Amino acid sequence: xxxxxxxxxxxxxxxxKSMKAKVKEKEDAPIQKPKDDVVAISQDxxxxxxxxxxxxxxxxxxxxxx
Numbered sequence: 001x002x003x004x005x006x007x008x009x010x011x012x013x014x015x016x017k018s019m020k021a022k023v024k025e026k027e028d029a030p031i032q033k034p035k036d037d038v039v040a041i042s043q044d045x046x047x048x049x050x051x052x053x054x055x056x057x058x059x060x061x062x063x064x065x066x
Contacts (some may be wrong), residue, residue, distance in 0.1 A: 041049070
């Protein structure tokens with residue numbers, strides 16, 4: 001399948017129009033402070049992460065001594 005220069009040009013023009021519209025929207029919108037993301041991991045989740053890390057270390061060490 002061949003993509004012509006004309007098709008590529010049309011895609012770029014459409015992309016540029018879309019980006020200009022987004023910039024205008026952002027300029028008109030009030031400035032908002034970024035919100036901090038909060039991540040909460042349950043104790044079961046923390047245990048799983050902890051055990052996964054330990055198992056990775058054990059596997060790495062066992063490969064080292066083989």
